[in-house]
Amino acid sequence: MNPTPNSNEWLFEITPKNKFFSLNLREVWRYRDLLFLFVKRDIITVYKQTVLGPLWYLIQPLFTSITFTIIFNKVAGIDTGAIPPFLFNLAGIMVWNYFTSCLTGTSDTFKSNAAIFGKVYFPRIITPLSIVISNLIKFGIQFFIFVVFYIFFYFQGADLSLNGSLVFFPILIAFMGILGLGLGMLISSMVTKYRDLNNLLGFGIQLLMYISAVMYPMELIKAKLPKFGWIVEYNPLAYVIETSRYMLLNIGSISILGLVYTMALTLAVFFAGLLVFNRTEKSFIDTV
Amino acid sequence: MKDIILKAENISKQYRLGEVGTGTIKHDLNRWWYKIRGKENPYLKIGDVNDRSTKGTSEYVWALQDINFEVERGEVLGIIGKNGAGKSTLLKILSKVTAPTTGSIKSRGRIASLLEVGTGFHGEMTGRENIYLNGAILGMTKKEIASKIDEIIEFSGCERYIDTPVKRYSSGMTVRLAFAVAAFLEPEILVIDEVLAVGDAEFQKKAIGKMQDISKGEGRTVLFVSHNMAAVKSLCTKGIVLEHGKVIFKGGIDESLKKYQTLTQKITTKLLDFNRKGTGEYRVSGLNLISSGEKKNTFFLGEKITINLLLKQLKQDSLKNVRIVIGIYNFMDEGYLRFDTNLLNFAICLDKSESEISCELEESLNIKPDNYYLNIAVFSENVLIDYLTNAFEFTIENADYFNTGKNLQDSELSRVYYKHKWSQLK
Numbered sequence: 095m096n097p098t099p100n101s102n103e104w105l106f107e108i109t110p111k112n113k114f115f116s117l118n119l120r121e122v123w124r125y126r127d128l129l130f131l132f133v134k135r136d137i138i139t140v141y142k143q144t145v146l147g148p149l150w151y152l153i154q155p156l157f158t159s160i161t162f163t164i165i166f167n168k169v170a171g172i173d174t175g176a177i178p179p180f181l182f183n184l185a186g187i188m189v190w191n192y193f194t195s196c197l198t199g200t201s202d203t204f205k206s207n208a209a210i211f212g213k214v215y216f217p218r219i220i221t222p223l224s225i226v227i228s229n230l231i232k233f234g235i236q237f238f239i240f241v242v243f244y245i246f247f248y249f250q251g252a253d254l255s256l257n258g259s260l261v262f263f264p265i266l267i268a269f270m271g272i273l274g275l276g277l278g279m280l281i282s283s284m285v286t287k288y289r290d291l292n293n294l295l296g297f298g299i300q301l302l303m304y305i306s307a308v309m310y311p312m313e314l315i316k317a318k319l320p321k322f323g324w325i326v327e328y329n330p331l332a333y334v335i336e337t338s339r340y341m342l343l344n345i346g347s348i349s350i351l352g353l354v355y356t357m358a359l360t361l362a363v364f365f366a367g368l369l370v371f372n373r374t375e376k377s378f379i380d381t382v
Numbered sequence: 383m384k385d386i387i388l389k390a391e392n393i394s395k396q397y398r399l400g401e402v403g404t405g406t407i408k409h410d411l412n413r414w415w416y417k418i419r420g421k422e423n424p425y426l427k428i429g430d431v432n433d434r435s436t437k438g439t440s441e442y443v444w445a446l447q448d449i450n451f452e453v454e455r456g457e458v459l460g461i462i463g464k465n466g467a468g469k470s471t472l473l474k475i476l477s478k479v480t481a482p483t484t485g486s487i488k489s490r491g492r493i494a495s496l497l498e499v500g501t502g503f504h505g506e507m508t509g510r511e512n513i514y515l516n517g518a519i520l521g522m523t524k525k526e527i528a529s530k531i532d533e534i535i536e537f538s539g540c541e542r543y544i545d546t547p548v549k550r551y552s553s554g555m556t557v558r559l560a561f562a563v564a565a566f567l568e569p570e571i572l573v574i575d576e577v578l579a580v581g582d583a584e585f586q587k588k589a590i591g592k593m594q595d596i597s598k599g600e601g602r603t604v605l606f607v608s609h610n611m612a613a614v615k616s617l618c619t620k621g622i623v624l625e626h627g628k629v630i631f632k633g634g635i636d637e638s639l640k641k642y643q644t645l646t647q648k649i650t651t652k653l654l655d656f657n658r659k660g661t662g663e664y665r666v667s668g669l670n671l672i673s674s675g676e677k678k679n680t681f682f683l684g685e686k687i688t689i690n691l692l693l694k695q696l697k698q699d700s701l702k703n704v705r706i707v708i709g710i711y712n713f714m715d716e717g718y719l720r721f722d723t724n725l726l727n728f729a730i731c732l733d734k735s736e737s738e739i740s741c742e743l744e745e746s747l748n749i750k751p752d753n754y755y756l757n758i759a760v761f762s763e764n765v766l767i768d769y770l771t772n773a774f775e776f777t778i779e780n781a782d783y784f785n786t787g788k789n790l791q792d793s794e795l796s797r798v799y800y801k802h803k804w805s806q807l808k
Contacts, residue, residue, distance in 0.1 A: 103490070104488040104489060104490055105489055105490050105491060105492070106488075106489055107486055107487065107488050107489070108475065108476075108478060108481070108482065108486060108487040108488075108489075109481070109482075109486045110481050110482055110483055110484055110485070110486075124523075125518070125521070127518050127522075127523050127524040128518035128519060130524075131514055131515045131518050131524075132515075135504055135507065135511075135515060138506075138507070139504055139506040139507060142506045142547075143506075210502045210519070211479070212474075212479055213479065213495075214477065214479070214495060214502075214519055214520060215477055215478035215479055215495070216519060216521065376480070376481035379474075379479055379480045380397060380398075380480055
């Protein structure tokens, strides 16, 4: 070690306010092992001491899909074309679930980690990042079961065909994760001061699902409710879900303009979330 | 030239009192309004000094004000002060848990803190998994932990349970495991708060030993906060004394401890206002030390004293089988004397609105000249009714105890004075 008592060679400085925007990527990289361990903890501890274990990851989307198929397709008569309604719903629910689990998981960051944040420092962003990653693994498991059902329906003689744009599916999912993360960070920061948001979030997500084209094709809402179709059209989530069904099942349409709009909005939300999160992490412990 | 590793400049921290949340938006908007006009935050100008016992006028309070200090490489700095002096706030700022309101801290080394051991332990995971997780939370990489895992497990003394979920551990084992992880951290600057108050006596000894190795043997810079003044004295080389959020003394550890000693608490008059534990059917409302019929708080070595307690009934209830314990401690929290009604089979029954109990010392008080305070515990049927700490401070002053006009030159050498006789037998 070579100490140099020169005042401009400090390793770091603790000051009242962060610079306007600072994402210390080097520091996050230094704590990558922690990120990995948090993901591991999330995965292995959730279903410890349960009989069905990771099967719970599958039970929820499967049963929701069955319910949706009965209610929306059999009873309400929403037409999914040549695609089996069950597969149609499973695809939508899978992607929607990834978004909501990222959002609800990260929106609780500061409140549920107050005890540990109050004692030790590590880059706070590690916590929401780990939630998004462990949910991605959960999504992977659900995607696998989707593939299984896809093959099953294919051999049952359903008219299924692959779409070339499928190669872009991972990018689409990444954007879904980033949007969930960004929105979650935004909410988690504001929740430290205004607890009201927590109450809003629970039923907000439920309502949001109905305007996100999860259980119906986007065309349908435009045809049936021309006056209110714009609500769905302005919802970036609807594009992601519609597009993922297009990629996976070759059904519906793809709107380049809509996707560009979605991605721009996602990035905007993400950076806004990061900004607010950065400001909050410095002193939230005094208000939480 | 001095090798400064850490430098704190004008550190201040302001807290808002009362219920956070009410009127927050109003203040936030007001701040923002001042900010866009390029003016200073209006709430920074106001605020009281942080004295918990007196009622202030302002909603805002300064937990720390203009803290300046430097730490040299390899120094072990003790941060001492009474409860509420701002020690923990300072450590929180140093370990980046919260940001200062003004000022800055500059550092030439990585800071890791041991604010409270066991943060981030997950009950469902095994001891081994938790070592990795906790180590990573404290800033170690997986590789670093892997290279030390055997040492950590050995130090914790939990080999047998290491692959069992932590929720099956006893609380002592959890704490030992957590301390073991933290003890093997290797930052340039280590911040320690109150960790020595954990585990059994044997483990505490081990922990203090490890702390000494870290600070002395390995030449690490350590910032140490503890109420255990004996530990502070044995570990630290320098000290700073805080009172009401301000540094009132900086210097060598012995001078710092002396300064700390002079910070007397003024709570003797209003015992009932003082926060304490216990169920509270009765509270100790008055406390007097009496010598030759006079209430005093300064005594000469060898005086005979009587301790008088007033107990006030707060709930309509009578108490049977009451046990009262009085302990005399020095300011380093070392117990000197203990008087227990149980030991003398003295049974008390409290049923009046005010009771008075007295404890007369049959021998003269011959502990060394120093400052002492009383801790008082009241039990009934083994339930804690009232517990007062630092309740009464008193001083023993040197006197002609042996009737020879001479005194011990160094009072450190004898804690208790004893009347004795010398004779030459051959």
